[in-house]
Amino acid sequence: MTSPMTDNWRLKIEHRSGFDYAGPVSSSYHEARMWPRNEARQAVLDAHVEVWPPARTYRYEDYWGTVVTAFDLQAPHETVTVTATSTVETQPPGDLIDDGEGAGWPDLAVPETVDRWYELLRPTPRTGLTDELTAIAADIRGAHSTPHAAALAACEFVRAEVAVRPGPRGAVVATGPADAGGQSAARDVGELRRGACQDISHLTVGLLRAMGVPARYVSGYLHPAPAAAIGDTVAGQSHAWVEWWVGRWTAFDPVNGVPVGERHVVVGRGREHGDVPPLKALYPGPAGSGGTGRAVEVTITRLR
Missing domain, CATH: 3.10.620.30 (C8orf32 fold)
Structure with missing residues (x-):
């Protein structure tokens, strides 16, 4: 029987972050990079991103292949919260290169x-x-x-x-x-x-x-x-x-x-x-009205 330490894992991840602005902001534009990738070593079984205040979101892959969840807010607001939840199947390290191997x-x-x-x-x-x-x-x-x-x-x-x-x-x-x-x-x-x-x-x-x-x-x-x-x-x-x-x-x-x-x-x-910040915002407004990044909260549950 294979030891659990060498089996695939299934992880549920919740990542909460956001901004608190110094005062009301009339509009803001956001990019969240919190969506795990589907690739050889990991499989995304479920993922979604929620924002507050509510806004319509759309997804695309950027130049580097990262999934971006973009949205904008067009009503006055002083805070933004983004919560990303995903379930991912991962694999242990495999096919490792020895010290003397690989390109010279x-x-x-x-x-x-x-x-x-x-x-x-x-x-x-x-x-x-x-x-x-x-x-x-x-x-x-x-x-x-x-x-x-x-x-x-x-x-x-x-x-x-x-x-x-x-x-x-x-x-x-x-x-x-x-x-x-x-x-x-x-x-x-x-x-x-x-x-x-x-x-x-x-x-x-x-x-x-x-x-x-x-x-x-x-x-x-x-x-x-x-x-x-x-x-x-x-x-x-x-x-x-x-x-x-x-x-x-x-x-x-x-x-x-x-x-x-x-x-x-x-x-x-x-x-x-700078190519992969989990959360980025652009807002028009006077100097000094900038946003303060809120403490990042990440919780992970091993499901398997």
Whole structure:
């Protein structure tokens, strides 16, 4: 009989988030990226997104393949609440690449490969590195004969050097007329040696790209308990991890130091968090009337 720890899991996820505005807002436009993906490692059995105040919603896939639930409010309001509920069947890690396997360094340098993954090789506002971190990336690359082994070593370096700061960072984004630009989370966390899962994933992605390994940021959910009891509802996490390409994509959670498996649920992928924010709003109004992102609440129940 197969141990429950190696079986597929069935997870019910409820994700509640929103905005509180400083005063009445006459209209606002929203994008929610809370709908899990249907793909080889996970199957979405049920999903729906509810908004308050009530509004008509529509769904589409964005440039990166993430399901977006969009809606707008055209009556005065001071608060917005979005609740996404889904049931997802997930699988344990499988078909893992050994350290010495996968594409070699010359393979990643072929012009066709560089052109194919150009967007996932370039630094972004949140994945740019300091000179010190760039030198560390070069050292890690030089010490390993294959890109996959170097990628795993980069994850080990980040896990050893950076303490996890609890709580999601930048989970919601409200954009008004005087919105400021992004910041380099990778640079900040590299200097401070402390960050949330989003920051740690940005740093890992930055190191991978500096080594010449195509890498993408993954946004989703994590059940916190490897030995979760069936039927128990727990406080889950809005989580982030990384994937890199060495002939094919492989996923790893640098925060927990494990391959992505049955406890992980993918929602979206992109260059960085800015491509996959769970909730984003655009509103017209004077400076200072901006929205404050409400605390994110995620609950997860293992159904099987």
